[in-house]
Amino acid sequence: MSQTIIxxxxxxxxxxxxxxxxxxxxxxxxxxxxQQQLPDLNAINVLDLGDHLSNVFRSTGGNGRGQGEVSGGxxxxxxxxxxxxxxCLLESRTVVVKFKKRLIxxxxxxxxxxxxxASPTSxxxxxxxxxxxxxxxxxGNKLDIVARDHAGQIIPTTVGRNRxxxxxxxxxxxxxxxSDYEVGVIQCKTNWNDSAQIPMLWDMVYASEGxxxxxxxxxxxxxxxxxxxxxxxxxxxxxxNKGSFTQNTLAVKRVQxxxxxxxxxxxxxxxxxxxxxxxxGRNFSSSTSIGTRATLNAALPKLSQEYSYFDLI
DNA sequence: TGTTATGTACATGCGGTTGC
DNA sequence: GCAACCGCATGTACATAACA
Numbered sequence: 106m107s108q109t110i111i112x113x114x115x116x117x118x119x120x121x122x123x124x125x126x127x128x129x130x131x132x133x134x135x136x137x138x139x140q141q142q143l144p145d146l147n148a149i150n151v152l153d154l155g156d157h158l159s160n161v162f163r164s165t166g167g168n169g170r171g172q173g174e175v176s177g178g179x180x181x182x183x184x185x186x187x188x189x190x191x192x193c194l195l196e197s198r199t200v201v202v203k204f205k206k207r208l209i210x211x212x213x214x215x216x217x218x219x220x221x222x223a224s225p226t227s228x229x230x231x232x233x234x235x236x237x238x239x240x241x242x243x244x245g246n247k248l249d250i251v252a253r254d255h256a257g258q259i260i261p262t263t264v265g266r267n268r269x270x271x272x273x274x275x276x277x278x279x280x281x282x283x284s285d286y287e288v289g290v291i292q293c294k295t296n297w298n299d300s301a302q303i304p305m306l307w308d309m310v311y312a313s314e315g316x317x318x319x320x321x322x323x324x325x326x327x328x329x330x331x332x333x334x335x336x337x338x339x340x341x342x343x344x345x346n347k348g349s350f351t352q353n354t355l356a357v358k359r360v361q362x363x364x365x366x367x368x369x370x371x372x373x374x375x376x377x378x379x380x381x382x383x384x385x386g387r388n389f390s391s392s393t394s395i396g397t398r399a400t401l402n403a404a405l406p407k408l409s410q411e412y413s414y415f416d417l418i
Numbered sequence: 419t420g421t422t423a424t425g426t427a428c429a430t431g432c433g434g435t436t437g438c
Numbered sequence: 439g440c441a442a443c444c445g446c447a448t449g450t451a452c453a454t455a456a457c458a
Contacts, residue, residue: 125434126433126434127433127434180433180434180446205435206435206436294446294447295446295447296446296447296448298425298426298427299426299427299428300446300447345447345448354425355425355426356426
């Protein structure tokens with residue numbers, strides 16, 4: 106079956122999620138919760154899952170790998186958001202990847218590196234949303250892609266036992282088309298208190314692109330985020346901590362103005378926080394020419410076959 | 419002025435990833 | 439396969455504001 110390089114990456118990204126112990130332990134419970142919210146499988150219902158993700162996440166609270174007891178629970182939240190976003194973005198040009206070196210094109214990874222003096226500090230291991238250019242090569246069969254390395258040699262499309270040569274090819278394509286790529290970093294946190302200053306500060310650093318006096322720099326000489334078509338930084342929280350969230354809460358103020366916006370897994374609260382389902386319209390509107398809803402409606406019937414790796418049906 | 423309520427910051431221990 | 443490193447969540451201590 107033919108597959109685009111974009112859908113190849115999406116499948117790899119989702120398979121990676123399911124390989125995590127944390128996800129495996131939670132998935133059967135989450136799946137039941139998610140299916141409850143989908144009486145009928147259509148784009149509106151799938152997108153509206155965003156209003157219920159916090160409840161889905163909390164449903165695995167008490168069974169040993171609880172978000173309350175075990176540190177590292179943030180992994181579970183990140184994975185859930187990653188799964189949800191990729192489902193909603195099916196067949197669009199945007200893929201959300203939980204930070205894994207092998208899956209992120211090198212040029213993009215380098216553009217996100219923040220250096221403090223001589224030491225590079227990579228961005229934290231959060232989600233990276235990559236919107237690929239609207240070009241023929243990304244829409245066709247991945248095995249038909251003709252890409253060349255720095256020496257001008259054609260890169261073979263498969264290596265080893267017929268494995269798609271993803272890393273080499275995507276590095277080459279991302280290098281050539283760098284200025285047509287859009288990148289969104291999505292910082293996931295389960296709580297919403299002082300930790301909100303982390304995304305706030307990172308957003309400032311990225312927005313400033315470094316402070317020469319303090320030898321802080323963003324990206325490498327070859328790849329800068331300002332050369333991307335678009336860059337955004339977003340914050341998505343559950344949140345697990347108690348408390349009221351109003352326009353005046355410090356934690357809210359901290360993330361209210363970050364470039365990609367702030368979201369949670371519940372219904373939007375005007376002036377305070379958006380439901381995570383709004384992230385598509387706000388940050389990834391260019392990912393499809395006919396709109397997220399229409400694209401998704403066309404893709405959903407294939408969920409039981411071609412896209413069975415989502416393990417929803 | 420003393421007490422209570424609210425909000426913010428810190429310290430600890432553990433899981434996941436990456437490099438060797 | 440192993441070990442080191444990095445980032446995460448929670449509980450609690452601390453600071454300040456509100457109130458009697």
